[in-house]
Amino acid sequence: MARAVTNKTKVWNTVTSGTLGFLMFFPILWILVLSFKTEEDAIRAPLEVLFASDWTMDSFAAVQARSDYFKHFMNSVIISVGSTLVGLLIAIPAAWAMAFVPAKRTKDVLMWMLSTKMLPPVGVLIPIYLIFRDLGILDSRIGLTFVLMMINLPIIIWMLYTYFKEIPGEILEAARMDGASLREEVIYVLTPMAIPGMASTVLLCIILAWNEAFWTLNLTAANAAPLTAFIASYSSPEGLFYAKLSAASIMAIAPILIMGWFSQKQLVRGLTFGAVK
């Protein structure tokens, strides 16, 4: 039976969630405000920044003039989408096998996969750097796509495994009895049923790859540098670049923010998929 919710509780919940939401969004809002200020105004007291200084697009113009935004943007798109799609190609069969044909050690394998996420990345930087150097894929989109795919693979497999587990095995059995081959079973029966879960996995992995800043900064130079490198180029301990840094940040996060905004329903639906039985 549903619990009765009083008006007072409703107001309280609304105010609390509104305040929390605002607090979480505030840093982004402040970056947005600073991006429309001059460098001198950007370091003034917060109230002066808001009410006693002019608004200007100069920082965006300066950033665009000094850096090739489009090149960095394209690198981000190719690397994040590429690593997610390649990851899916490997993860779907792996998650299918683990969910529907579990072996004795499946749970151990899953845990082992997750354990790779517990290693600090800097611990393997030098070996990976040397391998990349020898393969000639330093500062290449292929190299970065591969690394990000490997980093996100445990998450993709875990998420898909959880979604697949929610799908009744009887449906797949029925498909098999109707003569579906394994390939047809995965493509025509399993995949359409897991679409919400897969969509949220794809979105999450694209966001993770888009925001990844350790490998993307360390394995790139000029050719494959994505938007994380674009932002990093405006961070400086000597000289003031808050306004330009904010403008660069807004330009870098805007695409993923817009994508997240439009797909939030799908994202939430996917993330809570199977939560209620």
Added chain:
Amino acid sequence: MSIKKALLTTAVGFGLSAGIAANAMAEEITIATVNNADMITMQELAPAWEEATGNTINWVVLEENVLRQRTTTDIATGGGSFDIMFIGAYETPIWGAKGWLTPLNDFAEDADYDLEDVFPLVRNGLSADGNLYALPLYSETSFTFYRTDLFEAAGIEAPTSQPTYEEFAEMAAKLHDPENGIYGTCQRGKAGWGENMAFVGTVANAFGADWFDMDWNPQLDSPEWNAAVTYYVDLMTNSGPPGASANGHNENRALFKDGKCATWVDATSAAGDVRNPETSSVADTTDFFQAPQQVTDKGTGWFWSWALAIPASSQKTDTAKEFLKWATSKEYFEAVGEAKGWVAVPSGTRKSVEEDARRLEAAPFAETIVEAILSVNPADPTRDPVPYTGVQFVAIPEFQGIGNYVGQQVAAALAGQSTVEEALANSQKFAVREMTKAGYIK
């Protein structure tokens, strides 16, 4: 074929082959650099070099700490991602001695370049084992920025010779007026060997402390270190801005330019910016005197140089050298003077530039800067003899880790999270462990 047609064909042929030859020789070089005003100017002027030579440049611009990590990884593994790196006086001799950088000794024979014009102190700071490994863009030491109007209002005479830190603390206390938004002094508090330890290191030198004795035993638990760090914490607690442990060079520069600080001991390279009326509200009321001394005047002003070097792993050494020659030449400084004004010319490297009448007119403080830079001796930085060179750093690879750790401990003491004694005891323990691991001590 008429003579005219024949001539025309020949001319076009020559032109085309010259063009093809130029294109065949044209190369793309990648430069890793920090994002500061001097390097932004270089990026703005570099298209002229690209046009003249047909070569192209990829700029990889990163924040200083990220750049250091990125270039260290690449150079230590021979990755070859960069053809030119913008590095400092700390890395150059260490990397040069390891054979990671291309020697640049041939510049000494280039009469056009005139290497003799570069201050010997700077040249030596960028050399190892008699080889030059980087060409300097600008060099800096530290000196005291002070507000002439506030000194006058408080009835304080600006020192004409090097004051002591004790006198400095008295001045700061008199000038401290937080109710009116004026802090007696602003100094670096943010943890890091290149941040708070740059200042604290010079205070320690002034108080007679040293990082290591002649046998490489760490000396961080010595009474001199205790006196220096206690002085620093007291100074900042009594006369500094609130939350000083979060302030680095940048934050203090902003505070000073905004008129919030009466004094600031920091990099001479910030002088042009602070005295620029377009970027500073205290341009007309700022002057300078030497960084204070205490029991010794040795090592009281730091030495740092930002320079361009070519990694040994670069495949385009000739083109990289060509760029280096252009970017650190007299002509380049001239071009910056023309484009940005002589106050913005990178300072502290070339004698001819510092003596140029146009520079002296635009930046009357240039002489003070040169005097301060030339008074530094990184080879003899402390009261007692030490086995290392470097004023605010120790030119050994292990220093980065030790300096950062000590910086964190000092910042914790400044924030009131630990006592000075605890901070220095922890630092000593850490330094002993690191130096033992590295084989300096048993």
